[in-house]
Amino acid sequence: MDVPSGTVSNYRFSFYSPSEIRALSVLEVANDAIFDNFTGRVIDRGLHDLDMGPCTDKDLCVHCGFDYLQCPGHIGHIEFSKPVYNPLMFDLVVRLLKSFCFKCFRINEVPTLVGCLKLLGFPETLLPYQPKQYIMANLIGLPASExxxxxLKEMTATSRTLCKRCNTMSWMSRHLNHQQIEVKPAKETKGRINRAAKKNEELEETFEPGEVEVWAEIEALTSSNTPRPVVTFEEGVATGELDDLLESVRERLKKICPNTQKFGVTTPDLVRDMLRCVWMQDSAILRTVLPFLNAVSSKFQYATDVCFMDVMPVSPNICRWPKRMGGTPYESSVTALLSRVLTRSKRLKEIYEYLSDNNWLTSDGRLNVAAMEKQSMGDSSLALTPARSIEALNSVWVLLQAAVNGVYDMTRSVPPTGLEQRQTTVNSSKPHPGFKQLIDKKEGWFRARIMGKRVQFSCRSVISPDPNLCVHEVGVPLYFAQRLYFPERVTAFNIDKLRALVIAGPDKYPGALAVELPDGKVQNIPAGDSEDAVKRRLNMAQRLVTPQPGMHSGWPAIVRRHLEDGDFLLMNRQPTLHKPSMQAHKVRVIKAPWAKTLRLHYAICKAYNADFDGDEMNGHFPQSYQAKAELAHLSAVPFQYLAPKDGTPLAGLIQDHVIASVKLTMRDRFLTHDEYLD
Structure with a gap:
């Protein structure tokens, strides 16, 4: 079997296109039932279909034939009848809606934006005008990312003025619970129109000689009166005209906002068409300001479609292993969220099938309001009137968006006001955590399972002062000393000592925890005072011998002995701000049974920026003679007296100076000759 080999030259993060998701998927999940109520087996084409991998340790994957230990898992997908917002891109969509005119669908011309485009390498011939010198002076020297x-900030934060191209007031937009977007035209006032017209005149005066002619040519190319074909990147043939899409979008905007004083709710497919209009005319600007759109333009006919979802991937079974209680399977929290998405997607599909059966949809899948009104007037036996159909469609659409949001972020899945009762969740008393909650904060996967792993051969406890210790010592409780060990090799010089430690066992201090034989096998030393345990410890101690040249290449046996006085601990207090925040201390074991804290001398606290109001410190026990030598001769406390930054002393006892000053300045204080010299 030829195994391919190679090296990774580069990598990048990107979004899957709908075609890529369908190609990677092994099946379309279409059944909202997960387990059979009688047998407990998984349902075909459900969220735990065995095509996506085994669900128990006894199952075999239908797709690859491996068991749960060998099957890597395979993804599925859920199809949506209508698009929804991509939760990861929703904030960008809201910002982009503030960046262009809602009539000509061209990006607003902002002086700072033009200056940034020029410095980012935008073609000079495509710039609407040359930015002023003072603007360029503020921008020169900034990195490309800034x-x-x-x-983007200037493009999406412009004041609502007249569009320079079509003299139309801009629109206002806002979002509701990160699920819906509302828009309405800005109110036209005489003063605002005059100020906007004056501002446009000032911009026109900034043209250099010859630029007006160039701009006139560009305007002629991008004029709304000139039909421009929409070209697909996949097929390379014309599929429509820009004017048709512009006219359709303008008509739908008028229908949702007949009254300019109130906000109208848009739908994801309308917002998607609006961004498509912008992409077809100003894709060069969007590619420059948002490079990721340039990266995904090869996957999508319109790069802005990355902000929407027509299909949703379903993670493999191994990533959301079902739970079992009393032999009955239960879905995990991730599966419950996906189940809610699937249920609402099916409801939306049923409504569209009902609309299609009544011929209430146009050829492109949009609502045919005229046909709905005409048919409802002549037929009174309809189950749903046109108004009720539109209301049901919009409600389920919003609930589907809330369910999709919940998979990624629990905080964005709250249904809008009035739709709370229609939300169907399992165990609704406590919402299921989304992907963000699973990886976020201290309880998330990264900090709890990757970054927050427990360190071996270390201890951690609260620190307390002990002036009886030397400055270079650390007091370690007996509890820690009996659990930390050092692998000491058996030689002719220490064999008697190590035999005594093995006989003492793990319960008595000083003792040992295990013996590692020359062949690599590890034997744990039995604990307890029973006759059998004592005999076994004596037998293990008697079998300890010095290294034999003819056996196991002369490799010695190793005894894992307890931490002892004179060993070194590498002490660390977080945050580790400089090199002296980690120093090697000699161990003095505190054998009092009630001792639970690590003890330090007062004079060493400055290096660690530590005090004794509840601070905790870590102690790391080296596991080799080389590490032990480095701690003794490089990292020990006597070699860390001066700060590496500027050579100032780190060790010192401020409290002693304060006490001495108080005693010296007390009233009627007289010193003897010996006291004065001391």
């Missing part, structure tokens, strides 16, 4: 951030 220029893009500033360009």
């Amino acid at each position: 220029l893009r951030k500033l360009a």
Whole structure:
């Protein structure tokens, strides 16, 4: 079998296109039932279909034939009848809606944006005008990432003025619970129109000689009166005209906002068409300001479609292993969230099938309001009137968006006001955590399972003062000393000592925890005072011998002995701000049974920035003679007296100076000759 080999040259993060998700998927999940109520087996085409991998240790994957230990898992997908917002891109969509005109669908011309585009390498011939010198002076020297951030900020934070191209007031937009977007035209006032017209005149005066002619040519190419074909990147043939899409979007905007004083709710497919209009006319600007759109443009016919979802991937079974209680399977929290998405997607599909059966949809899948009103007037036996159908469609659509949001972020899955009762959840008293909650904060996967692993051969406890210790010593409780061990090799010089430690066992201090034989086998030393345990410890001690040249290449046996006085612990207090925050201390074991804290001398606290009001410190026990030598001769406390930064002393006892000053300045204080010299 030829195994391919190679090296990774580069990598990047990107979004899957709908076609890529369908190609990677092994099946479309279409059944909202998960387990059979009588047998407990999984349902075909459900969220735990065995095509996506085994669900128990006894199952075999239908797709690859491996068991749960060998099957890597395979993804499925859920199809949506209508698009929904991509939760990861929703905030960007809301910002982009503030960046262009809702009539000509061209990006607003902002002086700072033009300056950023020029510095980012935008073609000079495509710039609407040359930015002023004072604007360029403020931008020169900024890195490309900062220029893009500033360009996006200025592009989406412009004041609502007249569009320079079509003299139309801009629109206002806002979101509701990260699930819906509302828009309405800005109120036109005489003063605002005059100020906007004056501002446009000032911009026109900034043109250099010859630029007006170039701009006139560009305007002629991008004029709304000139039909421009929409070209697919996949097929390379014309599929429509820009004017048709512009006209359709304008008509739908008028229908949702007949009254300019109130906000109208848009739908994801309308917002998607709006961004498509912008992409077809100003894709060069969007590619420059948002490079990821340039990266995904090869996957999508319109790069802005990455902000929407027509299909949703379903993670493999191994990533959401079902729980079992009394032999009955139960879905995990991730499966419960996906089940809610699937249920609402099916409801939306049923409504569309009902609308299609009544011929209430146009050829492109949009609502045919005229046909709905005409048919409802002549037929009174309809189960749903046109108004009720539209209301049901919009309600289920919003609930589907809330369910999709909940898979990624629990906080964005709250249904809008009035739709709370229609939300169907399992164990609704406590919402299921989304992907963000699973990886976020201290309880998340990264900090709890990757970054927050427990360190071996270390201890951690509260520190307390002990002036009886030397400055270079650390007091370690007996509890820690009996659990930390050092692998000491058996030689002719220490064999008697190590035999005594093995006989003492793990319960008595000083003792040992295990013996590692020359062949690599590890034997735990039996604990307890029973006759059998004592005999076994004596037998293990008698079998300890010095290294034999003819056996196991002369490799010695190793005894894992307890931490002892004179060993070194590498002490660390977080945050580790400089090198002296980690120093090697000699161990003095505190054998009092009630001792639970690590003890330090007062004079060493400055290096650690530590005090004794509840601070905790870590102690790391080296596991080799080389590490032990480095701690003794490089990292020990006597070698860390001066700060590496500027050579100032780190060790010192401030309290002693204060006490001495108080005693010296007390009233009627007289010193003897010996006291004065001391």
